[in-house]
Amino acid sequence: MKNVLITGAASGIGAAIARLLADDGHALILVDRDAERLASMKETLGDACRHTLALDITDEAAVADLMSDIPDACRPIDTLINNAGHDIGGTTRFDVGAAADWASIIRTNLIGTMCVTRAVLPGMVERNQGEVINMGSIAGLRIVPDMTAYNASKWGIHGFTENLRADLQDTAIRVTEIMPGLTETNIIRTRYRGDEEKTREWFERFRIALKPEDVARCVRFAMDMPAHAQVAHLTVLPVNRW
Numbered sequence: 674m675k676n677v678l679i680t681g682a683a684s685g686i687g688a689a690i691a692r693l694l695a696d697d698g699h700a701l702i703l704v705d706r707d708a709e710r711l712a713s714m715k716e717t718l719g720d721a722c723r724h725t726l727a728l729d730i731t732d733e734a735a736v737a738d739l740m741s742d743i744p745d746a747c748r749p750i751d752t753l754i755n756n757a758g759h760d761i762g763g764t765t766r767f768d769v770g771a772a773a774d775w776a777s778i779i780r781t782n783l784i785g786t787m788c789v790t791r792a793v794l795p796g797m798v799e800r801n802q803g804e805v806i807n808m809g810s811i812a813g814l815r816i817v818p819d820m821t822a823y824n825a826s827k828w829g830i831h832g833f834t835e836n837l838r839a840d841l842q843d844t845a846i847r848v849t850e851i852m853p854g855l856t857e858t859n860i861i862r863t864r865y866r867g868d869e870e871k872t873r874e875w876f877e878r879f880r881i882a883l884k885p886e887d888v889a890r891c892v893r894f895a896m897d898m899p900a901h902a903q904v905a906h907l908t909v910l911p912v913n914r915w
Contacts, residue, residue: 681757683710685858689885695721730785739792758782767821775822782826804847847903854910856883881911
């Protein structure tokens with residue numbers, strides 16, 4: 674059993690990861706900015722959910738105190754899964770979209786991930802044990818027109834993960850990046866600020882999408898590797914993509 678901290682855990686890929694790891698017997702610490710959904714997840718998962726924390730990972734001061742808000746019974750953190758992210762305002766040409774939207778995407782997807790990792794990682798280094806799993810995207814490897822800010826955030830996650838692995842080369846800490854293609858989550862709906870028609874058109878455009886559970890299985894695969902091995906990066910795509 675591992676103590677696993679998951680950000681963005683109240684819906685989508687994060688919730689699917691939580692459900693799968695709960696079934697595997699791990700002890701979960703769930704972090705999300707949506708307190709109501711967190712409460713629902715805790716009820717669903719029962720005893721597997723050891724603690725929930727309503728937290729906006731763009732609040733750097735609150736994130737810096739993250740570990741002090743986690744009960745001793747839930748420590749140490751064996752696995753950190755950085756999953757929180759959004760693309761609100763995306764699929765808009767860069768010069769047309771709002772600068773505030775672009776900044777919010779970068780602050781959440783990249784800077785928030787870095788801050789959470791900085792809060793949790795020292796304990797892993799002290800014990801010389803643990804793993805960090807970052808949720809990247811195929812958009813961190815390939816450009817997608819009209820998604821400049823999101824792409825920049827995920828290219829940033831890719832570079833951050835690669836460099837973090839290099840920084841930790843003299844430790845036993847594993848660092849993994851999961852890079853999914855299009856996945857059926859609320860990220861598209863929130864991108865369009867709840868516009869159901871635009872959301873439907875986006876998924877119909879690509880015809881096939883991954884399920885959150887598909888991405889969760891990738892996380893489980895990385896976690897299940899023997900201690901001397903790490904999955905550096907794992908790309909998973911719908912079958913009609915290349």
